[in-house]
Amino acid sequence: MSVASVIENAKVYATRTWTYEGGLGQRAWILHRLTGLGVFTFLALHIIDIFLVGFDPQVFNALTVIYHLPVMRLGHIVLFYCVIYHAVNGARIITLDFFPKLWRYQKESIQISMIVVMVLFIPSMLVILYEIIISLE
Amino acid sequence: MIGESIVRQAAARKSYRGNLFELYAWFFMRVSGVILGIIVLAHLMYQHFGTPGVAGIKWDTIVGRWTDPQMGTAWRIFDLILLIFAFTHGSNGVRYVLEDYVPDRAWRTLLKTLLFLVYLILLLAGSYIIFSFKTAI
Numbered sequence: 001m002s003v004a005s006v007i008e009n010a011k012v013y014a015t016r017t018w019t020y021e022g023g024l025g026q027r028a029w030i031l032h033r034l035t036g037l038g039v040f041t042f043l044a045l046h047i048i049d050i051f052l053v054g055f056d057p058q059v060f061n062a063l064t065v066i067y068h069l070p071v072m073r074l075g076h077i078v079l080f081y082c083v084i085y086h087a088v089n090g091a092r093i094i095t096l097d098f099f100p101k102l103w104r105y106q107k108e109s110i111q112i113s114m115i116v117v118m119v120l121f122i123p124s125m126l127v128i129l130y131e132i133i134i135s136l137e
Numbered sequence: 138m139i140g141e142s143i144v145r146q147a148a149a150r151k152s153y154r155g156n157l158f159e160l161y162a163w164f165f166m167r168v169s170g171v172i173l174g175i176i177v178l179a180h181l182m183y184q185h186f187g188t189p190g191v192a193g194i195k196w197d198t199i200v201g202r203w204t205d206p207q208m209g210t211a212w213r214i215f216d217l218i219l220l221i222f223a224f225t226h227g228s229n230g231v232r233y234v235l236e237d238y239v240p241d242r243a244w245r246t247l248l249k250t251l252l253f254l255v256y257l258i259l260l261l262a263g264s265y266i267i268f269s270f271k272t273a274i
Binding site: 001005006009033036037043047050053054057060061064067076079083087091094097098124128131135 | 170171173178185186191195196197199200224227230231234237238239240241244255262265
């Protein structure tokens, strides 16, 4: 099988995932996967960048400048959202998995977790935005 | 422990035959998820909003923490736990995505093998760098 057909297959499956009408639970699951992949990608890069402390301090410090660019700081906001959503939704899944009777309140549990995500995420986002604006002046 | 009893129940079920790997993977995702929910959020919040703040982190900050006479060992153990749990949890999550979205068996095996190699290499690289600085700076 060719690379193109692997990509084609993945696209077909991804379209099915996206168009499947599973309601709120399905949407929460899609977002859990996407945020998980986002955090994984950052984590792999983060292991590599921390590995670079083994090299010359000057080189490492020069590279940290990249992470402090305003556009990367906006990326931090995305990272915060991904980590917070994945953690809160994960806690919800674990709770329902270990207390299966609660699955009938799945919709409510998602609504609660959305509130918790916003309570944790919005202040963090505002602080990071404030820091970006300060650094621009 | 409630989770363990679920694993034992599932394993004891007559209908369940074969490899228990996926069952333990499921259980690991829950246990590591709880641990990560605490330590990753703590890490994220402290590195961004604690001292010296995300823009102030330089080579000296990182290596200084690891080689600190009092707190060095604690920092290293914390970072090692963070690395092992987060990257194992994340890699297993990516494996789930590959299982779901790559229907061709040969390609799936190839991609999972590559994922496992990346997992091993980055885990070793990360663990090495945490413990590679011997003396206080």
